[in-house]
Amino acid sequence: MVHQVEDAVLEIHDLTVTYNKKPVLWDIDLTLPKGSIIGIIGPNGAGKSTLIKSIMGLVPNSSGYIKVFDKELNKVRNKVSYVPQKESVDWDFPASVLDVVLMGRYSKLGLFKRPRKADREVALDCIRKVGMEQFLNRQISQLSGGQQQRVFIARALAQEADIYFMDEPFAGVDAATERAIITMLREMTEKGKTVIVIHHDLQSASEYFNWIVLLNMRLVASGPTALTLTPELLQETYGGKLTLLAEVGNLMEKGEFPTRDKR
């Protein structure tokens, strides 16, 4: 059940990703529409984070290619924003909320240059958008988990990108904030931006997203929410691993097999 779209903002073609030689994503093929808010859903270990990381070029692909805005990622990096998982950094780092959000401007600044006044103002504006203005100079370790998450979202907003990839942006965020952020993301998609979110809560998924990608080591479905969040497809996504697939993966991890035949 994979819907392909014309004029896709993101095209993934036959993508296989391995971790320690063991495939964690098998032959993913999908296209995503512009101006939508898209949820990636699947059980733990389904490869959701890996998918986003491989789109961002953070993990090597064993085969296939990825195109963002019909171009290679490196040509359009300044239009692409990435929100890593909150746990991926050490929040004890000596930096303030403003310092971290200013990092979102670095892609516009390039190497060697210091942030200018304009960058500072954009950063302040983004901090206001996530409701963190009273914590501007607070050291980031003194924030709650949800506030730290909001700092990361503000940093992404400061990038002023056209497509956003967010790895579990709602982990640890309280319900009211989650709702406020979703409203803000929806407004962004109305202006033609595309937002792709890894999400865990099936309950809210149907309400938040207008496009859903169901993933469990392989692509189960990709399409409009009404067509994808069906009991059958959810059962296929969550109904246990394909044991044969997992065992082949284990063999590849142990042996010295190449992921793809050399031609």
Add this chain to the structure above:
Amino acid sequence: MENLLEFFSFADPNIRYVTLGSVLLCSSAAIVGCFIFLKKKALVGDAVAHSVLPGVCLAFIIAENKNPVLLVAGAFLTGWISLVAIDYITAKSKIKEDTAIGLILSVFFGIGILMLTWIQGSGIAAQSGLDHFLFGKAASLIGQDLIVFGTVSIILLAVVFLLFKELTLISFDGAFAQSIGFPVRGLELILTTLTVLAVVTGIQAIGVVLMAAILVTPAAAAKFWTDKLKVMIILAACFGAVSGVTGAYISYIAPSMPTGPWIVMIISIIALVSFFFAPKKGIVNRLIEKRRIQNQITEENILKLLFNIGEADEDYFKARTIKDIIQRRPFHVSVLKSGLSRLKNQGFLEKENGYWKFTEAGKTKGQRMVKLHRLWELYLTEYLKIAPDHVHEDAETIEHIITPELEKRLEEKLQYPKLDPHKSEIPYNN
């Protein structure tokens, strides 16, 4: 004393040079060390420090003298190889990074010591003082040596200044840096190179064995004092500089004394002082804070108890003995006595002929504690569905934590209830 005056008058140009050199290299190493520390690569710094020794010896064997340029080149070469080897082992084998570091450190240092011993037996004329490369001698930091090591330090400072933003970003969030297209591998290569160079600057004045301490200790100490990166870097540089000056002084008054251990002693003392006495994060401060909270809990418990007793007697201002109090709750007598006298000093209690009684303010505060206790019990039974006979212990702790703001929210959420789960009345003001 005379020595001290003579040294710090800096009349002797040699003293000036040695001091300048020590300060420069200690503070530049400390600045680079901040990023190594934040990137959690402290052990790598130690490995490099030990791994430059074979390079130093090799340079000496080739040149048969202590040409500083060659020494730097040799040290740089093997320092670099050690890092590449650690990366390679970690990436390509099942051996984890800590093991790889231990392995490389000992193998390289072992080879270095072997070469050093061989040189000492070889009869090369210029070898005297080569053993200073193990533990350092700041007093020898003059002439060409100063120029070479000083130049390397200045290069370090310049690179950190130019790439401050980039180094900060890769230390905090490498994945994000890569996602915005920063050349993360290149920047990491630069940081690695800076690490090796920072170690190399110290081979003469501090020695390879202890150079890792100058790299990482100032940063670790500075982190106790501040949450701002720029302040942390400046502090680390100052700590480095102070230990550098001291090292130079020791080396001047006691020429046969190795400098490295002294510099490390000073920086360690600074680190220990920071560890214990830094405001907010220091151990002592945290102990004082813990003590303050324990006292506060005792005081609040006494007031609460007096209110409870008053509630039962329907007389809140009746005078009570210590015995009355202990009968209701088994306080330690000494804890209770000191708590009571603090409460008297704070104006919450009055004492008459060995009897204790509430002041108006004391009663209000006791009443608030009882109210919070009962509100929290109610909250637990209503919202967390906990059985009424299991909520008391929880409330005993939480009542001391609730702020006035949370108190208001709690009251509103429960809509100013009259009774707690045990049917006791919840006492409100008015």
